[in-house]
Amino acid sequence: MRARLAGGVALLCSxxxxxxxxxxxxxxxxTFNAVPIDVHMTYRVALMDMNGIFMQAAMGxxxxxxxxxxxxxxxxxxxxxxxxxxxxxxALVVTRFGNVPINGEIRxxxxxxxxxxxxxxxxxxxxxxxxxxxxxxxxxxxxxxxxQGLTTGARQRAAIG
Numbered sequence: 001m002r003a004r005l006a007g008g009v010a011l012l013c014s015x016x017x018x019x020x021x022x023x024x025x026x027x028x029x030x031t032f033n034a035v036p037i038d039v040h041m042t043y044r045v046a047l048m049d050m051n052g053i054f055m056q057a058a059m060g061x062x063x064x065x066x067x068x069x070x071x072x073x074x075x076x077x078x079x080x081x082x083x084x085x086x087x088x089x090x091a092l093v094v095t096r097f098g099n100v101p102i103n104g105e106i107r108x109x110x111x112x113x114x115x116x117x118x119x120x121x122x123x124x125x126x127x128x129x130x131x132x133x134x135x136x137x138x139x140x141x142x143x144x145x146x147x148q149g150l151t152t153g154a155r156q157r158a159a160i161g
Contacts, residue, residue, distance in 0.1 A: 003072040007081070007147040010065035011140070014084060017058040017091070018140040021133040029126060041110040048103050059095065062088035062139060069146070080146040087139035091132040098128035 028047070032040045066085030070078050102125045109118060 003069070003077075004147075004150050006065065006069040006072040007143065007150050010062070010069040010081060010084065011143045011147045013058065013062040013065045014088065014136065014140040014143050017055075017062045017088065018133075018136040020055065020058060021091070021129070021136045025129060025133050029129070037114065041106065041114075045107055045110045048107070055095065056092075059088055059092040059136075062136075063092065066139065066143065069143070073146070073150075077146050077149055080142050084139040084142040084146070087135045087142065090135040091139075094128055094132045094135070099125055099132070102128070 032044060035043070063085050066081050066088060070081035070085060073081055102121055105121060106125075109115065
C-alpha cells in the first residue's frame with residue numbers, strides 16, 4: 001500500500017511538472033513569438049515572477065516523491081522510480097544553470113532595452129526549455145509505467161488471494 005501511495009504522489013507531481021513545461025512549450029513560447037517584442041518582454045518578466053516558485057516546487061516535489069517511491073519499491077520498479085527522479089533532477093539543473101541565468105538577462109533587457117544578439121539568447125532559452133520539457137515528460141512516462149506495474153501487481157495478488 002505504501003509503495004502504491006508513493007507511486008501515486010510521484011506520478012501526480014511529475015505529471016504536473018511535465019504538463020506545465022509542455023503547456024509553456026506548446027502555448028506560451030509561440031505566444032511570445034506572436035506579439036511585439038515589448039509586449040513579449042513585459043509578459044515574460046511577469047510570468048517569471050509567477051513561475052519561479054511553482055516550477056521550482058514542482059521539480060523539487062517530483063525529485064523527492066520519485067526518491068521516496070524508489071525507496072518503497074523493489075527490483076526494476078525501484079530503478080524506474082530512481083531514473084524518474086534523476087530525470088527531474090536533470091530538469092532542475094538545466095533550469096538553474098541554463099534558463100535562470102538567461103531569465104536574469106531578460107529582466108535587464110526589459111529595463112534597459114534589447115542588446116545585439118538578443119534573439120540568439122531567446123533561442124538558447126527555448127532550446128534549454130526543450131531539454132527540461134523532454135526530461136520532465138520522460139520522468140512522467142517512466143513513473144506511469146512503474147505505477148501501472150504496481151496497480152497490475154495489486155490486482156493479480158487480489159485475484160490469487
